[in-house]
Amino acid sequence: MKILIAEDAPVNQLLLANFLKSYGECHLVSDGKSAVESFRKSLEDTARKYDLICLDIMMPEMDGQAALKEIRHLEKEKGIHDDSRVKVIMITALDDSGNIMEALVKGRCEAYLTKPVSASMVQQQLVELGFI
C-alpha cells in the first residue's frame, strides 16, 4: 500500500516511517500544504493513489486539521464516495484533544494516535483499519 506521512518534526517523521515501511511505500512531507499538494497529485494518477495518510495536527504552513478538510474537499470534488476515501490517522499531542474530537465528530478522520507513538500502537491501528 501507499502511505503519506505528514509530520514536521524530523525525528517523529523517521519514527513513523520506520514503523510503517514494512507495510507499504512511505512518502514523507513536513507541512500541511505539501500534504494536500501530494494528495491532490495522487488523485490524478491511480498508480499513486494513497491508501493511508498519517497526519500530524501541529504543522507549519497549514495544520493537520485544515489539511484534512482540504483533502476531504478534494475527494468530494472528484466524486469519491466516503466508503472509498483515503483512510486518515491523525497524530496528536495530548493538548490537541479538542482538534481530534472535532475531526472525529465531524467524521473526517478514521482514527488518531497520541504521541509518543509506538510501533505496537501503529500496528494495532492498521489491524483496526483492516490493512493487516
Ligand SMILES: [Mg+2]
Ligand atoms: Mg508537529
